[in-house]
Amino acid sequence: YTCDCDSGYVLDTASTVCVDLDECAADYSNECDQNCTNTIGGYRCSCNQGYQLGSDGHKCDDINECSKSPGVCQQLCSNNDGGYHCSCRDGYEIQVDDNSLCYEAVGMNIEITIPMNVNNKNLREQMGKDYLELKQIVIPALRYIFSIHLLGFIDCKVTQMRKGSLIVDATASIDRNINPIAPSDMVEAIILLFENGLTINGTHYNVDVKVGNVFVNHTTDKCLILNAIEPCKDEQHCVKDSTTGKVSCKGQPEDSVNVPLAVGLGVGLPLGIALIVALSAAYFYKQKLKAEKRVHHREDQYNENDRTSTPETMSNLTLGEGDTLKTSGKMADKLSLYP
Known part of the structure; x- marks a missing residue:
């Protein structure tokens, strides 16, 4: 078997x-x-x-995660083999603690020059040891200074470092939903960074700061810094608050003196036209009453004093050739009043 x-x-x-x-x-x-x-x-x-x-x-x-409902991403979703990737629309960025969510971002690109001797460092290789070690001590210093001065601060990223002392290109991001006046607060934070400097690894450094093409110093116009961070729109202009000293972009509808003028014209002009029409109507009505009173007065007068025509008087009336019969008394007046 x-x-x-x-x-x-x-x-x-x-x-x-x-x-x-x-x-x-x-x-x-x-x-x-x-x-x-x-x-x-x-x-x-x-x-x-x-x-x-x-x-x-x-x-x-x-699995196409992007086709799920509700969606796995708050805004934009890209499916890939075995996973997916969330991204955000223009003006928004991925949240640091949850990469499925987006926040309305206000970002500023700044250049900071730190008088640190890095001549013996290799900064050309961004994945090299020297570059990563410097980045590891610079980022916490920047995050600290911005986090204490900027409400809604999200993160600060170093995009590049190069020699010339140590020149750091960095980007700081703020959630506009948390801080609606983020650009104004960024201006103040940048000025404080210039005035107070940075403490890196226990060593304090005075720094030079540049935003866009604007070099920051004690006399720099704040409006220049604001427009380097986020330019005012065409219908807006930079205004400095007399109480706080902060600058912000203001629009014509709120600040223009033409607003009360427009309101006054919008309300007053129709009222003026209505008043003119009412006065004109009252004037013509008054004139009509005067004319009616005059007619009634004359009729009453002639009812009392008018002479009555008799056959005798009519028989004594002789008309010559070319003569015209003339009327007098009540009839004449009526003819003049009612032609």
Whole structure:
């Protein structure tokens, strides 16, 4: 006789007993696309995160996370093999602590010159040891100075470092939803950075600061710094608050003296026209009453004094050739009043 085993088992020739076959072992092949889990008499396939098991039970298909509802990203989603990537629309940035969320960002690019001797440092290789070590001590110093002066401060990133003492190009970001006057506060923070300097690794340094093409010093116009951070819109201009000393962009609707003029014209002009119409109507009505009173007065007068024509007087009236009959009294007046 011969012994045989069911699928998923193998014959132990020494004992003629069927034992489980580990299909997931390296010595055997299986049809799993990614992961294999051995079971008694068989095996089970599974997939890595970002994939789902196909209908055949072996193949792993990519999951399109961007098609899920609700969406996995607050704004923009890009699907890739085994995962996805969130991004934000213009004017927004990914939150540091949650890369699925975006915040309305106000950013400023600044150049800071630190009188630090870095002649023996290799700053051309951004992934090199010297560059990374310097970056590791500069970023915390910048984050500290901005975090204490900027409400809604999110992060400060160093984009480049180069020699000339140590020149650092950095970008600071603020959440506008938390701080609606972020550009104004950035101006103040930059001036304080110039005035107070930086403490790096326990050593204090006086620094030079540049925003865009504006070099910051004790006499720099704050409006120049503001417009280097975020230019005022066409209908706006930079205004300095007389109480706080802060600068901000103000628009014509709030500051222009034409606003009360426009309001006055909008309300007063229709009222003036209505008044003129009312006065004109009253004048003509008054004139009409005067004319009616004059007619009534004359009618009353002639009712009392008018002479009555008789056949005798009419018979004594002789008209010569070319003569015209003239009327007098009440009839004459009526003809003049009602031509």
